[in-house]
Amino acid sequence: MSTKRGELTSYFNSIDHEVLQESQELRRTSSESQGHTKSPRLTWSLSLCPCLSAVRGRRWIELGQEQQKAYVMRLLDALEVTDRDKRLKVARAILYLAQGVFDECDTDADVIHWSRHNVFLLYDMGIFTALLELLSMEMDNNQACSSAVRKPAISLADSTELRVLLSIMYLMVETIRLQTEDDRPEWRTAREAFKTELGSPLYNGEPFALLLFTMVTKFCSMNAPHFPMKKVLLLLWKTILFTMGGFEELQEMKVRGRERLSLPPLPEDSIKVVRSMRAASPPASAMELIEQQQQAKRGRRSRRPLVKQDSLDTYNERDPFKNDDARDEEEDGEEADSGIEGEVDPLDSDVIIQPPPPPPPLRPPTERASLPKGLPWAPKVREKDIEQFLETSRIKFIGFTLGNDTETLVGLPRPIHESVKTLKQVRREICLIIYPLLLLLSIPPSLSIPPSLSLHQHQGEEDVDETPTEILYLGMLPNLSQYVIALLKLLLAAAPTSKAKTDSINILADVLPEEMPITVLQSMKLGIDVNRHKEIIVKAISALLLLLLKHLKLNHIYQFEIVSQHLVFANCIPLILKFFNQNILSYISAKNSICVLDFPHCVVHEMPELTAESLEAGDRNQFCWRNLFSCINLLRILNKLTKWKHSRTMMLVVFKSAPILKRALKVKQAMMQLYVLKLLKIQTKYLGRQWRKSNMKTMSAIYQKVRHRLNDDWAYGNDIDARPWDFQAEECALRESIEKFNSRRYDKNQNGEFAPVDNCLQSVLGQRVELPEDFHYSYEMWLEREVFSQPIQWEGLLQQAQ
Helix, strand or coil: CCCCCCCHHHHHHHCCCCCHHHHCCCCCCCCCCCCCCCCHHHHHHHCCCHHHHCCCCCCHHHCCHHHHHHHHHHHHHHCCCCCHHHHHHHHHHHHHHHCCCHHHCCCHHHHHHHHHHHHHHHHHCCHHHHHHHHHHHHHCCHHHHHHHHHCCCCCHHHHHHHHHHHHHHHHHHHHHHCCCCCCCHHHHHHHHHHHHHHHCCCECCECHHHHHHHHHHHHHCCCCCCCCHHHHHHHHHHHHHHHHCCHHHHHHHHHHHHHHCCCCCCCCCHHHHHHHCCCCCCCCCHHHHHHHHHHHHCCCCCCCCCCCHHHHHHHHHHCCCCCHHHHHHHHHHHHHHCCCCCCCCHHHCCCECCCCCCCCCCCCCCCCCCCCCCCCCCCECCHHHHHHHHHHHHHHHCCCCCCCCCCCCCCCCHHHHHHHHHHHHHHHHHHHHHCHHHHCCCCCHHHCCCCCCCEECCCCEECCCCCHHHHHHHHHHHHHHHHHHHHHHHHHHHCCCCCCCCCCCCCCCCCCCCCCCCCHHHHHHHHHHHHHHHHHHHHHHHHHHHHHHHHHHHHCHHHHHHHHHHHHHCCHHHHHHHHHCCCHHHHHCCCCCCHHHCCCHHHHCCCCCCCHHHHHHCCCCCCCHHHHHHHHHHHHHHHHHHCCCHHHHHHHHHCCHHHHHHHHCCCECHHHHHHHHHHHHHHHHHCCHHHHHHCHHHHHHHHHHCCCECCCCCCCCCCCCCCCCCHHHHHHHHHHHHHHHHHHHHCCCHHHHHCCCCCCHHHHHCCCCCCCCCHHHHHHHHHHHHHHCCCCCHHHHHHHHC
């Protein structure tokens, strides 16, 4: 597969700008036959003669708009036939159109152009809705599911219909999602309509993403082992990316949210800050200077010339791969006597990964961040930090304290003022949980309820915006734990460190052919396909989980917390550490792709003869950006799970994550180093003085690259949080708050006891009461039983009324 070769430091865009080539999973499923100028893998598309014979030999690109619409309408009608084979043939014709009628194109650009044109045409004619009905029918095909369960080995042939449908839907979602400068006005309108359609509960009362989550759980429960999980996960990821937005859209939503809550703007754009960072080794220590001088006296070449840090960075950026192999061989013999107290610092070995020149951007390039000299991040504070700082300052300068008063902010710096305003929103949620009647009463100003979070006081309900994130969370909530466990099962099965088990799920059902390879060349191609297949699954799951966590955190903190807790309970933390407990450099530099088989190159250009030597050589890229993307995503997920959670941070210490994370620092890519250093920072105070003394370069890198906070003594271990940890108590307290939030916000029957009571007799008697349909058949019996036959003491009632 060919991923977008953009500048890696603009990593945020890589989750937004995956090229459509990932959907072409029909690759290498049939053997190459000699004598063809086009790729024989897709010869079935050329056999779709109805696509061309219906217009009497004229080429598709020569037809007018109305003729193309008329033919697509005939295809749409043909999708409703009962014959399964005919329906599959029509679906393949639609896939051929979505892939850009490549047999009529001469260049890759022509294929992309006609693919984009045809996809918007297919959406305009209602093809996606028809495909969705067919997908639902295939999901409910019990005969295919039972047949797959009984088969000892599942292959590509068991999921042909599903793969064709999912390929078309993926192409439509990804092509419509991407914006280009030359988009027509009607295409922009169609994009917004499609985005709204996918994010709304229009498909059987639930969003489209929830249907795909159901497919994932059915596969992992072994009820449908023939589902092509790679395609399902890719489509699920792109659907959530399209409906909710990527990281740039998230940043814009944060800015709008702060304006709505009357908060000051963010001090920095994290996207721009990370883009401006670069991987650089810290200055050489005194021990290394002495070592290099001794090596020079002995006539040995030093590991690294004594140059200024800026010059070193310039050298690495200019020629990042020069003499890489030779240096690795020399370093192997010198690692034993280098570093401080026997430490081999990862920051001082291996090369800096720099991306190749980027292709022309699909959207106007964003400006670089103009950051002042010094540390890259502005500091932040918490409520606990504010209280400690105020207590210390008041005792020092005034001589007395004010308890838990955080309102008096005289003399404090500006970041503290902003954080106090933000923390008042958290206090609002706590008050609503403790005092639910506040939903019915006027809120006192001391609670600082933002005006945008208005309340339906007459109904006792919050005014919750029906955003795509809110709709998806509400749909996922009943089966949230099943969705999380299913995704982690797939991640475990696709991890390179996982060993095959007899009871594990089979994720290779949509990559293994019916007949196993018999030659060495076929075996090598299948091995590359299997590894690539697993890499794509890891990429899709990691990006999907990260997107969900970020959007849910922005929508409501407790929605983020419940997903995080499900991930922790499902052993996500040790799973990610197990993933990184490997030769991470080998994983990132893996070459599990064959360039000549990438789409659309393989169907436009002549196919060269493949040999074992060409397969071993791989592509020309020094690193696999797909795997680096996955690693960064997993590190970010681990950061989100452990941030400000003492018990989860201790899990990192218990699982001995420090040496695993230090090995990941060998990958000299700025963003990956940043999130590794963040994970090391939060556990530094628990690792002991000896570890900090032996890893001074790592400590220096943490200081240079990671954000600092008020009263942040991460390097000394003096925090009062360094206490015996009770994992169960902390998680149970958090779970209790989450359940109260879900009950208050989504349980419609919960607020009944707090609803106003009408005490007016005439008003109550005048209300219209809805009675059952069969009540008028038995109302006379009811009157006799409940009214006439009951003795009524009228005198007693009159006395009570007086």
